[in-house]
């Protein structure tokens with residue numbers, strides 16, 4: 001793995017040990033996705049066939065999954081999803097899923113949108129992820 005920065009190497013190891021990457025690989029397998037090695041120690045899973053969650057792409061551990069064919073994961077969206085991989089490492093893996101759902105619920109309650117007030121999506125950059133920035137319900 002030449003050229004990978006120490007923090008990407010660390011993220012890769014941490015997300016393996018905390019089981020979030022193995023879970024991502026399992027989800028990719030169940031969803032019939034084609035898995036290959038990506039940049040920065042990430043794993044790309046294209047052609048995911050389960051219509052949940054509803055997103056252009058989503059990340060579990062170091063695995064970035066999308067229903068789209070190979071080539072879809074690049075640029076700002078890839079940078080956005082890579083930030084989620086770092087969030088898994090920071091959350092020690094699977095607790096991230098619980099925290100993410102709590103954030104999604106909070107965001108929906110406040111704004112009617114699943115991402116606008118979701119801390120994880122905000123820190124990964126809403127616009128890079130293709131999300132809108134909705135104001136709280138009481139501001140409309």
Ligand SMILES: [Zn+2]
Nearest residue numbers: 080121124129
């Ligand atoms: Zn996101």
